[in-house]
Amino acid sequence: MLAALLGLLLLAPPPDTSWKHAGLRTRMVERQIAARGITSPAVLQAMRSVPRHRFVPGVAPELAYADRPLPIGHDQTISQPYIVARMTALVDPDASDRVLEIGTGSGYQAAVLSTIVDSVYTLEIIPELAATATNRLRRLGYDNVVVRNADGFEGWPSRAPFDAIVVTAAPEEIPPPLLAQLADGGRMIVPVGPTGGTQELTLVTKDDGDIARRTLAPVRFVPFLRPED
Numbered sequence: 001m002l003a004a005l006l007g008l009l010l011l012a013p014p015p016d017t018s019w020k021h022a023g024l025r026t027r028m029v030e031r032q033i034a035a036r037g038i039t040s041p042a043v044l045q046a047m048r049s050v051p052r053h054r055f056v057p058g059v060a061p062e063l064a065y066a067d068r069p070l071p072i073g074h075d076q077t078i079s080q081p082y083i084v085a086r087m088t089a090l091v092d093p094d095a096s097d098r099v100l101e102i103g104t105g106s107g108y109q110a111a112v113l114s115t116i117v118d119s120v121y122t123l124e125i126i127p128e129l130a131a132t133a134t135n136r137l138r139r140l141g142y143d144n145v146v147v148r149n150a151d152g153f154e155g156w157p158s159r160a161p162f163d164a165i166v167v168t169a170a171p172e173e174i175p176p177p178l179l180a181q182l183a184d185g186g187r188m189i190v191p192v193g194p195t196g197g198t199q200e201l202t203l204v205t206k207d208d209g210d211i212a213r214r215t216l217a218p219v220r221f222v223p224f225l226r227p228e229d
């Protein structure tokens with residue numbers, strides 16, 4: 001009898017704490033994102049829906065939703081929620097868009113984008129991070145994201161052109177293949193500048209083949225690595 005009861009208890013699902021995380025996300029969106037001027041309903045909804053704590057295992061939920069970047073191993077970081085929201089809003093994502101991300105990391109930015117657009121192709125240079133993110137995104141049901149372990153410098157020629165490109169590591173110069181793979185009418189957001197120094201968040205647009213760049217704000221991102229690094 002006791003054994004049967006114990007068996008039942010062990011089989012019981014873990015307590016549902018999703019309401020608590022939803023509350024943390026609502027507060028994150030209000031205080032960190034909407035309060036700083038992000039107005040796109042699609043972006044705010046994406047930030048409310050993606051379970052950021054699942055992308056930083058081992059981190060307390062309150063910290064996962066805090067106004068700061070967090071380590072994800074291998075000397076890499078997941079950006080602060082506001083930066084993820086701002087970069088997403090800046091590429092003005094649309095439901096029919098095909099998007100390229102460079103720097104999968106935890107997979108969080110890719111998941112946020114995937115709730116808005118048609119498909120996300122994301123490249124990660126560190127094999128372990130690519131593998132973990134692939135499994136995590138599959139487990140969480142983000143099935144319109146494709147992760148590949150490769151150097152993002154070359155982009156993803158066989159899937160180009162892309163309506164939007166989001167680069168989450170900072171190159172000193174924008175890799176020419178990424179400019180080439182941006183669709184006409186496309187938008188790219190990329191932090192450009194030296195490692196450890198001040199980088200400029202840069203919005204690149206392409207219209208009738210003409211490339212225009214606008215620098216928006218000083219930022220600090222992890223470096224854009226090359227295979228020989």
Ligand code: SAH
Nearest residue numbers: 103105106108109124125152168169224225
């Ligand atoms: N977008 C991520 C954060 C990434 S941090 C997230 O939401 O969690 C930047 C990532 O870029 C790191 O994982 C780093 O390994 C990766 N990276 C750096 N240089 C790269 C390159 N040349 N190609 C692909 N990924 C690269």
